[in-house]
Amino acid sequence: MSIVVTGATGHLGRLIVTSLLDRGVPATEIVALGRDTSRLADLAGRGVIVRRADYDEPESLRAAFAGAEKLMFVSGSEVGRRVAQHQNVIAAAKEAGVGLVVYTSIPKADTSSLILAAEHRATEQEIVASGLPHVFLRNSWYLENYLPQLxxxxxHGVFGAAGDGRISAAARADFAEAAAAVLTGDGHANRVYELGGAAFALGELAAEVSRQSGREVGYTDLPVEKYVEVLVDAGLPQGYAEVLADGDRGAAQGELHVERDDLATLIGRAPLTLAEAIRAAL
Known part of the structure; x- marks a missing residue:
């Protein structure tokens, strides 16, 4: 069996490789891909096969997928370019005869109005049209989106535009463990998993930081346009700020609230909670 993991130089891809190793998959049956293979030297040192691959270079993908039974397709990070890049991945996977494609998507990708959802929805549609057996892991937000902001x-307190909307964030490591469970298990083909942890509103995030730190931390809810201004004033590029603020807009409308317990079912335990994550970070 050969499991190919794209984006292994990124946070999630690397954690998926580690989770596969922890589950007992032999290192020689795992192929870790990245544009800069020097960043995968530690995995190579553990016996993992390392290959170079670039979503913009179809030939590199065809070579990297050779012999793959399963493909862990971690979505690209270049917003606005991902549809074309992902088409390259899908075409190479089909040419290689990959037996199962596991794709990291976004909650409710088929109906979500989030800016970020459009490329994921298009990718899911391309995968289905390819005829390849597949699994969609619709990951909600990462707890790590918030922890560096502590x-x-x-x-200054917590600022946002999510109102009382609930966000089913979970730790990257839990999403990675779920991916590894799918890659090493049976009966997952052509299924869609909506993945998220225990939901919280940003006001609850502020209250939890207050409780654990002993300092008063409030939540200021802003109109989306004003929140964009705040993020730009903080040094973020306009386009990135708009995407982040749009995420809060979607959260306010329930688009990041995952009602199903698919994540806990896949990993066999309750996901890390917000309170536990803040405790560890503080």
Missing amino acids: PTYLE
Whole structure:
């Protein structure tokens, strides 16, 4: 069996490789891909096969997928370019005769109005049209989206545009473990998993930071346009700020709230909670 993991130089891809190893998959049956293979030297040192692959270079993908039984397709990070890049991945996977494609998507990708959802929806449609057996892992937000902001929260409070919308965020490691469970298990082909942890509103995030830090931290809810201005003033590029603010808009409308317990079912336990993550980070 050969499991190919794209994006292994990224946070999620690397964690998926590690989860596969932890589940007892022999290192020689795991292929870790990335544009800069020097960043995969530690995995190579553990016996994992390392190959170069670039979503913009179809030939590199065809070579990297050779012999693959299963493909862990971690979505690209270049928003606005991903449809064309992902088409390259799908075409190469079909040419290689991959037996199962596992794709990291976004919650409710088929109906979501989020800016980020459009490329995921198009990719899901391309995978289905390809005829390849597949699994869609519709990951909600990462807890790690919030944890690096703790110093800012403690100094300035939490700002956002999500209202009372609930966000089913979970740790990257839990999403990675779910992916590894699918890759090493049976009966997952052509299924869609909506993945998320225990939901919280941003006001609850602020309250939890207050409780654990002993400092008063409030939540300021802003109109989407004003939140974009705040993010730009903080140094973020306009386009990135708009995507982040749009995520909050979607959260306010329930688009990041995952009602199903697919994540807990796949990993066999409750996902890491917001309170546990904040405790560890503080």
